[in-house]
Amino acid sequence: MKPKLQTGERHGAAKPGRASKLVASGVRVSRGGVEILAGVDLAVESGEFVALIGPSGAGKSTLLGVLSGLDAPDAGTVEKDGEPLARPDLISYMPQSDGLLPWRSVLANAALGLEATGVPRRQARTAALEALKRFGLADFAGVSPTALSGGMRSRVALLRTALLGRDVLLLDEPFGALDALTRRDLRTWLLEVREELAATIVLVTHDVDEALLLADRVVVLSRRPARVAAEVRVPFESPRSGGIETTAEFARLKGRLISLLGGEGQ
Numbered sequence: 001m002k003p004k005l006q007t008g009e010r011h012g013a014a015k016p017g018r019a020s021k022l023v024a025s026g027v028r029v030s031r032g033g034v035e036i037l038a039g040v041d042l043a044v045e046s047g048e049f050v051a052l053i054g055p056s057g058a059g060k061s062t063l064l065g066v067l068s069g070l071d072a073p074d075a076g077t078v079e080k081d082g083e084p085l086a087r088p089d090l091i092s093y094m095p096q097s098d099g100l101l102p103w104r105s106v107l108a109n110a111a112l113g114l115e116a117t118g119v120p121r122r123q124a125r126t127a128a129l130e131a132l133k134r135f136g137l138a139d140f141a142g143v144s145p146t147a148l149s150g151g152m153r154s155r156v157a158l159l160r161t162a163l164l165g166r167d168v169l170l171l172d173e174p175f176g177a178l179d180a181l182t183r184r185d186l187r188t189w190l191l192e193v194r195e196e197l198a199a200t201i202v203l204v205t206h207d208v209d210e211a212l213l214l215a216d217r218v219v220v221l222s223r224r225p226a227r228v229a230a231e232v233r234v235p236f237e238s239p240r241s242g243g244i245e246t247t248a249e250f251a252r253l254k255g256r257l258i259s260l261l262g263g264e265g266q
């Protein structure tokens, strides 16, 4: 089953009153005597989809941890809609590992985030089943995640994160371990379900094509200790199709991002 889509609506436009603005100012982080973030300033608008790229080890995951509220910066602030991030549970964070539990069914895994926030089990599973249907995963509700392909696992993990209904979604290389074809499918899927998510999204990726295909804006971190080195607005209209990859504009932007990364983007 295909997810419900509001075709014709620009993907960048979030549902009113839902998505939040996230602003990081002067964020500095050192770990074990190593300076990782050296004053990062980043504003993500309500409903915007930002891709975060940078050289390997630059500090992308570290920044995402700070944006989630799970890690405190040594200096600087993160504000959501003008208020300091008070509790990490205001934001959905999907780390690199999908974290699906093999002894729970797909449905029980999808419901796990809700149950962890205190939603009664039956209610959580009803909501999870509804989401599985909307995201085309209902046929897999009763099976163990071990029976799923990598791509399906990523969908379930993303759905579990999204089901929390948070208005900010932070995704750390959600498709990093997948083969190229499966990644392509999942990018298309993520574009399709974006309307359903109605969230402000920050996606960490190593993949310049992925950043350009999905995001409204690409933010490039410098080498460690990282700052924001550059920002590139992605001009393609939504809904996007794979066809944009063959355009001269796509090639130009890709070349620019790779040169900003010093050739380390792929």
Ligand SMILES: Nc1ncnc2c1ncn2[C@@H]1O[C@H](COP(=O)(O)OP(=O)(O)OP(=O)(O)O)[C@@H](O)[C@H]1O
Residues within 6 Å of the ligand: 031, 032, 033, 034, 036, 054, 055, 056, 057, 058, 059, 060, 061, 062, 063, 224
């Ligand atoms: N506790 C720590 N002590 C020392 N160094 C750390 C610690 N945590 C992270 N680092 C270092 O900080 C740097 C940034 O790590 P981080 O995972 O945020 O980078 P990244 O840009 O997400 O990396 P990658 O692109 O490889 O996923 C890395 O070089 C890492 O080794």
